[in-house]
Amino acid sequence: MGWRTELHNAKLRHRPRLKGNWERDGMHEVFPRLVEKIHKRENYQSFNVNEGQNTEATSTEDGMPPRTNQAAAIPVVLDAARLTKEEFFRYEEAEIPVVISGIPAGYDGGTFVGPWAAQEKWQFAALENDATLLERRFKCGEDDDEKNIKVKLKHFLSYQNDNHDDSPLYIFDSSFENDRRSAGRLLKDYRVPSYFSDDLFRLVSEHRRPPYRWWLVGPKRSGTCVHIDPLATSAWNTLVVGQKRWVLFPPHVPKSVVKGSGLIRDDEDDEAVHYFSFILPRIKRKAALMKGMPKYENFCCYEFTQNPGETVYVPCGWWHAVLNITDTVAVTQNFCSPRNFDKVWMKTRTGRKLMAWKWLKALEVHYPDLARRAKAMNERDGFTMKYDPIEIRKRAMAARRAKISQNKSVESSLDGNDSKKDARDMDTGSDDGSTGSSTSSSSSSSSSSSSSSSEDED
Secondary structure (H helix, E strand, C coil): CCHHHHHHHHHHHHCHHHCCCCCCCCHHHHHHHHHHHHHHCCCCEEEECCCCEEECCCCCCCCCCCCCCCCCCCCEEEECCCCCHHHHHHHHHCCCCEEEECCCCCEECCEECCCCCHHHHCCHHHHCCCHHHHCCEEEEEECCCCCEEEEEHHHHHHHHHCCCCCCCCCEEECCHHHCCCCHHHHHHHCCCCHHHCCCHHHHCCCCCCCCCEEEEEECCCCEEEEECCHHHCEEEEEEEECCEEEEEECCCCCHHHHCCCCCCCCCCCCCHHHHHHHHHHHHHHHHHHCCCCHHHCCCEEEEEEECCCEEEEECCCCEEEEEECCCEEEEEEEECCCCCHHHHHHHHHHHCHHHHHHHHHHHHHHCHHHHHHHHHHHHHHCCCCCCCHHHHHHHHHHHHHHHHHHHHHHHHHHHHHHHHHHHHHHHHHHHHHHHHHHHHHHHHHHHHHHHHHHHHHC
16 A cells, blocks of 8 residues: 555545545645744744733743743743753742753753754654664544554655645654554653653553653644643653744633634634634734633733754643644653642542542552642542542442342332232122122022922922
8 A cells, every 4th residue: 555545544534524635725835924924023922911912021030930920931941951950840830831952962950961862863864764663653643433543654754745735644653652663662762851750640550541652743734733731731842853833821711712712714624723824813813802801811822933952841731732834753741740749630530530549559659748648639629539449348338228228128119019919809808708608698598498398399
């Protein structure tokens, strides 16, 4: 099967309503103008309804952006050659997005620890000659039944170089770590930065935790629609090749606003390329017009371009969308650290009940302070954990009591039915006795009469 056939079939499965017509909006033609407009602007742009226009960022004396809803230095731009873990934790605790340069080049925690192999191996020229990866299939979408759609890397690279799709397919693969023979090598090509190494979900098994790391190969015009990361996790994204355009919205901005509710035409798609080209400008215009309304109070958003070698940190709860403005290769991971633990715990205990219980037991061993915090939150909220053995026993006892009660109810009902039947039988027996007595009396009388008659004849 050639690459055109494989990718055509993948597109039919991924978005069947388009019936293979992925070029209908002509985004291939208008996209260069969007990129040109982006490059003409200052890289870091903020939009705040209280200012009414794009604004320059400001910082406090200690270099930290002011913790208000006003335009601030977001994202904060930092250098891994000087940034220590402890300094980064201050931004993480304040839930401030940052862009860190120099990590793939080998800097981490303020020191030089050695460059990533990905800097060479993930260049497109290298990938196109990588015998280990070319025949391996990577996920580039899902069908309507949520089944993964995978294509060979060699076919995807050919498609990337020769497509006019409005929003191309996008390799977003999380299963490569399970393939030790080939794609598992990707794990050796990069190193999790020390700033994000406190991954508390590692305490549960790999198969039980939700997907959390992805290798990304994105053609220009592909991207991810606006979203927040699951289970209140934070995320980091390191770009090795190409450029990505980001927009960030603080957690206080309502979902309906960031999604552009009411601003998307019926005949319009809402893929990342459409979002950045049409929907986001409409959102900002409406926010400026409606700034007095509660829904748009303190509305703000932040746009910037991520360049090769830069790592974007997105705190939990921040809405974000990403558009590949060139062909790109990147790696991204979601994580939970002690700094965002409370929010992640409250989401996980309801969203992943069994995993939450196993996680709590592991925290008791490795992070007893966090385990105590989790239990304190449960007690504060009156929350009971479904898989707590005590709760399981309570439910089992309650089920037994309910069963016993049900059985007694059935027995009582049967006893009642028997009593009613006995009463009916007794009523029926009294009528028969009267009839029988009358019959007996009549027989006796007849017998007596016959006997008398017989005697007279003799």
